[in-house]
Amino acid sequence: MAVAIDSRIKNFRAYDVAARRAEVAGQTGLTDADIQTFEPGAGLTIDQADRMVENVIGVIGIPVGIATNFTINGKDYLIPLATEEPSVVAAASNAARIARGLGGFHVSSTQPIMQAQIQVVDVLDPAAARIRLLEARAELIALANEQDPMLVSFGGGVQEVSVRLVTAPEQTYVVLHIHVDVRDAMGANAVNTMAEAIAPRVAEIAGGRVVLRILTNKADLRLTRVRAVFDAELIGSPEVVDNLIHAVRLAECDPYRAATHNKGIMNGISAAVLATGNDTRAVEAGCHSHAVNADGVYSSLSHFEKDADGNIVGTLELPMPVGLVGGATKVHPVAQAAVKMLGVETAEELAGVIMAVGLAQNLAAVRVLAGEGVQRGHMGLHARNIAATAGAEKHEIDAVVARLVADKKIRVEHAVEVLAELRGGN
Known part of the structure; x- marks a missing residue:
């Protein structure tokens, strides 16, 4: 087990690369072999890459920096971020410093539920078909769970089914969702396998034929929440604090501002997701779909308010389908070292770390815009x-x-x- 981490490292940016590696290794328990994976040419080999995707000709390097100052649920983390964009690592670290003295970041989450959809077409009685499928709930759940007894043995598996009627110009589609507790996996392979297995029976019950049977990246049943209080004195003058609130309000009301505001959040989230070998596109798709509010308008993912002391309270709640088992997380040596550096033990914990980075990066970006300007x-x-x-x-x-x-x-x-x-x- 790694020793307790103190993520408040004075003048860390002034260290040379070797000194940074030594500091991180000393605090996290990474071995020389782990550290070596971050050396260009020593991480992902061409043979490993050739087994991961098709038509391989090489690999591309992305800088991996360490975000410091993070306290999350009372625990300190040194967080690896893979990004080519300047300022992301420094900005997230600085925002974490601003929140650190007031308790850092607090995260919570729902169960790790992923969903797959089974689309049934050419159904003569869609409303009645929906009821028939719900009547067969127990049968369909049992059939799906037979596909992954290992997942079920760990407490996962299909927990529920739901059926939606989706009206298109051509006809009304019957769309069955399976709700799968995927435990510490991202879950795509598990839910897709289950959907494929039960699709023929779903078509038979509904009286139609199946076209799609695949997961949805709108993972709105797998939510992670983070909140933090940012010290107003460290943010800047009262004018900067007020301007920060105005800037966030514009993002809540205006899709043109919201797109850039949310991009700032994803600067942090995607960098942490990529560093740990998770699926950046799945996470990004889920987050941006979550940005559409109840009125159908694309809006800010985050919210900022002033508390009674004049400090800024930031909150963020997003789908966060990341895992520790399967995929590149278990294949890519740099991703393995990044996860080891974090010391996370569950996918839920990893999701919380990623969300904290997203909120920190967002606060830092808006603070700059509200003050000196981005340039x-x-x-x-x-x-x-x-x-x-x-x-x-x-x-x-x-x-x-x-x-x-x-x-x-x-x-x-x-x-x-x-x-x-x-x-x-x-």
Whole structure:
């Protein structure tokens, strides 16, 4: 077991890569072999990649950074984030620091229920077919559970069935849902297998024929919730706090703002999902479908309010279908090391960590927008990429970045000019 983690690491960003690795390994119990998986060329081998997907020609590297300062349900975590976008890791870490003194993040969740749909077409009496299928509930549940006795032995399996009538221009479809407790798996393979198995019997009972039998990524029965209080004094001036609330309110009312607001949340969520080898597309699809409110309008996924002390209370509730068994999580060596670093023991715990990162990243992004604006901080980090593109060596990057920011010309051609000046003066 790893030792207790203290995610508040002073000046962690000033460490070199070797020192960061040593700090993370010392706190999380990662072995030298675990750390080695993060070395380019030593993580996912070409043979492993060739077994994961078809027509393989290589692999692509994504930076993995460590988000610090996170306290979640009273426990500290060092959180690996896989992202190519500057500012995500730093912003999430900073927001976690702002929440840390007021208790950090608090998470809870529903049971890990995934659903599969079975679409029946050409049904003459859809309303009656719905009732017939509900009458056969016990039979259908038993038949589905026969497909995965191992899952059932762990307390999972089909818990319920429901039937919806979906009206299309051509006809009314009868759509049966199976509700499956998938335990610590993401669950796609399990629910798809069950849906395939019971589809013929569903068609027979309904008096039609089956077309689709597949999971839905609208995992609205598998919800994770997170809340945190962010210290107003650390956020900034009262004006920044008020502007932050105004910015969030616009995202709640305006789909154009909501799309970018929610992208900020997903910057954190997708980075944590990817680092742990989970399905980013499934998570993103579920989250964005959840953003459509009761009025059918795409809206903000998060909510921010001021409490009696003037602090910001942030909340987020989303489908979070992630797992610890199966898929790339058990195949990809870097994903295995990332999960080990987190020390999570259940898919529910992993979902909570991911959600905390999403809320932190969201608070950080809106705080910047409500204060100095996105360009100052984001472009400062982007300038490092520009400096490197211009050919700056490691010892030259800070000086080049400082000039680019000061000149407000964060462009490659200007970086080339600055670099030439610096080298000409040496």
